[in-house]
Amino acid sequence: MEIDQKESDSQEQIGPKFSINVLQLLKSAQLQHGLRHRDYTRYRRYCSARLRRLYKSLKFTHGRGKYARRAISESTITDVRFLHVVLYMAERAWSHAMEKRSLPDGPNSRQRIYLLGRLRKAVKWATLFAQLCAIKGDRRTSLEAEAFMAEERSQQAVTMTEFNWLGHRFPINNAKTRVSILKARELEKDLHGSVADTLTPDRRLSLFEKIFTAYQDARSCIRNDLNTTDLSDLVSSGRESNPEEVAFSDECILKGLTFRAERCFYLAKSYSLAGKRAEAYALYCHSRSLADSAIQKLQTTKNHGKALINDLKALIDDCRTNSCIEHAAGIMEEEKAPEELSQGVSSIALAKKGKKIEGFLLERLNVYESALGDPNSKEIPHIERFPPPFQAVPCNPIVLDIVFNSIEFPSLENRMKKDKKEIGCQKILKKKEFRCRDLNPGRLGESQIS
Template identity: 50%
Template sequence: QTCSAQELEKDMHGPATDSLPAEKKLAIFDKIFTAYHEARSCIRSDLVSAGSSENAKDDLNGLDKAVSAVLGQRTIERNQLLVSIAKSKLSKLHDGKNEKATKPEELVRLYDLLLQNTADLCDLVSSGRDRKPEEVAFAEECELKSLAFRAERCFFLGRSYSLAGKRVEAYALYCRARSLAENALQKFQAASNADQIMIKELKKLCEECRSNSCIEHAAGIMEELKAPENLSKKISNISLTGTNKKLEKFLLEKLETYESAVGDSSAKNVPRIEAFPPAFQAIPRNPIVLDLAYNFIDFPSLENRMKKDKKGFISRLWR
C-alpha cells in the first residue's frame, strides 16, 4: 500500500503536475489518502500481532509515525489546493457561468483547518523521547507555516467584516494581519531553507493588508462625514400622514369593472376581496338615565305610621 501511495505521489509531484486541473489533483489526493490509510491500518494490525519483540515494535511504531506524518503533510497540501481554488473564485467575474463566488468566510474556515493540521502535525513530529534533527527542523517549518496561515486567516476575516460594512473592525483586522505577515516574513527570510513561494505570498499579503487598511480608513471617514447628511435626508422623507399610496378597491366596490381581485399568480400582492377583519362601527344603545336629584330629596317622616308594640306589666319585669 505504501508503494502504491508513492507511485501516486509521483503523479502529484511530477513534471506535468502544473498542467493538471484542480479537480484531477483532488482526485489524486483522495487516492493517496486511501492508500496511506490502508497502509497505516496494516501497520497497526502487524503491531498488535508483533508479540513481545521490542525491535519489531519499535520499527513498526516508527513506520506508523512516518506514515501519519506524510498523511498530515498531504492533508495540508490538499487544503492549500482548496485555498488556491477558493481564491481564484473570490474576485472572479462569472459571466454566463453558474459558478458560485467564494465568500471570505469560506477561506477563514479553510485556514482554520490548515492551522489545525499544522498543529496536529507539529505535535506528532514532536512526540517521542529521542527527537532527530530532521524532526526538529520539520517542527520548526510547521510553526513557520502556522504563522503564515494565521496572517492569511486574519486578512480574510477582515475582508468579511469589510463586506458587512464594519469599518473599524475591518481596519483593526487588516492592521493585525499586516503585523502577523511581517513577522512571518522575517522568520521565513531568516530560515536556512527559505520557502520562496511562501515569501512571495507573504510580501503580496503585506501589500494587500496595507492597501485595504488605507481603503477602510478612508471609507470610515467618508461615512462619518456623510452621516449627518444622510440622517437629514431620511428625516426629510418622513411623512406624518404616512405614504400616499393609492389603495385598490375591494371586489364589492368594483363589480362594474372587469378586473381580477385576486391578482397575478406570480405577483406577491394580497388579494383585495373583502376587508377582513371588518372595521369597527358605531351602533345605537339604550339611553342611560342618571338620577342626579336623589341625594337632594328631603323625604317626610313616617314614624306616626309605624306600628308600635304594646307591652304589659309582666313583659316589663322580664326586660
C-alpha cells in the first residue's frame, strides 16, 4: 500500500501531458482570419481578441486599475489553454511585425526599429512556448513547438541584412549565418543583462560555450561564402584597412601564440603523468619555442603588455625545468629497464611465494565453519585462489603405429564392378574348361589333383 501511495503521489507531482496540434491550429487560424489574402492587420486583431477570451476564461487577468502582468511559468500551467496564451502572444507579435514590413512604401527607420523589436518579442514567446511544451506537453507537441520556434527565428533572421565589425558593415546573404549571429546576440543579452549578477559560475560558463559555438557556426558559413581561411583575411585582403583593424589582427596573432604555448605546456604535463617521457620532453621544448617567438613579437609592438611578457618568461622557465626533469627521468628509466626485466624473469615460479593460505572453501567442505571469517575483521575471505596457481601438466604419450604394416586385409574383388568384356571372356573360358573335361576327364582330374 505504501508503494502504491508513493506512485500515485509521483504521478500527481508530474501532472498530465497536454497535447496541441500546433501546425493544424496555426494553419486554420491564419487561413480563416486574413492571411489567405496577406491581411496581417486582421490576423493581429484576431490574436488580440483570442487572447482576451483566453484570459477571461482562465481568470488570468492583469488587474483592473494598475496593470501588472502575470507571468506564465511551469507551475502556472494547469490547463492546456495557458499554452495557447503563449502561442498566440508569439503570433500577435509576429503579425504586428509583418504588418509594418508590408507597408506600401516600406518601413522607415523608426518603423524598422519597431519591427525588429516585435520580431524579438515573437522569438522570445516562441522560445518560452517550446520550453513549456517540453515539460508540460507530449512528445509530438514538443517537437512541433521546437519547429515553431525555429521558424520564428528564421523570420527574425530574414530582417538582418548586415553586421558591423571593426567599424565596417558587411552584408549577410546566408540565412544560417543570420540565425547563428542572432542566437549569439540573444545569449549575450542574457550574459550582460539585469540578471547577470545572479548567474552562477557554471551557468555563466555554459552561456560562454553556447556563444562561442554560435559564432563558430557563423564563422564557418562566412568562410564558405568568402573562400577565406580566417576572419583575419579581411584585414589583408587588399582593401584599405584602418589602424584599429591592423592592431586587432596583431593582437589576435600574439594571443594565439600565447595560447598555443600554454596549451602545449599543459599537454606535456598530461603526457608526463602518463609516463610518456619522450612525448612530454618534445612538447616542453615546443612550448618553449612558441613562448620565445611570442615574446619577440610582443617586444616589437608599441603597447606591449608587461604582465603578458612576465607570464611568458615564467612559462619558459617552467618548460626548461620540466624538460630537464623529463630527460633525466627518461635516462634513469632506460637504465633500470634491463635490471627490472631480469629481476622479473628470475622471480617467475610455478608456485606463489609468500605466506601460504590454508583452509580454502573447497578444501574444507567437511568442516562446518564459515569461509568468510569474522564479518568485523578486514581479513580477505578464503573462498578460492584467484588467479589459480600454476600446475605442471603431463604431456600426451607418444604412440608409434607399427602394427599397421602386418595386418592382412580381406579381399574385396567380389564386390568390385566388372566390365562386360571381362565377363564375356570368363564365360568363354568356362565353356572351354567344360569341353576339355568331357573329352579327357581322367587327365583333367589328375591335373586338378596335382
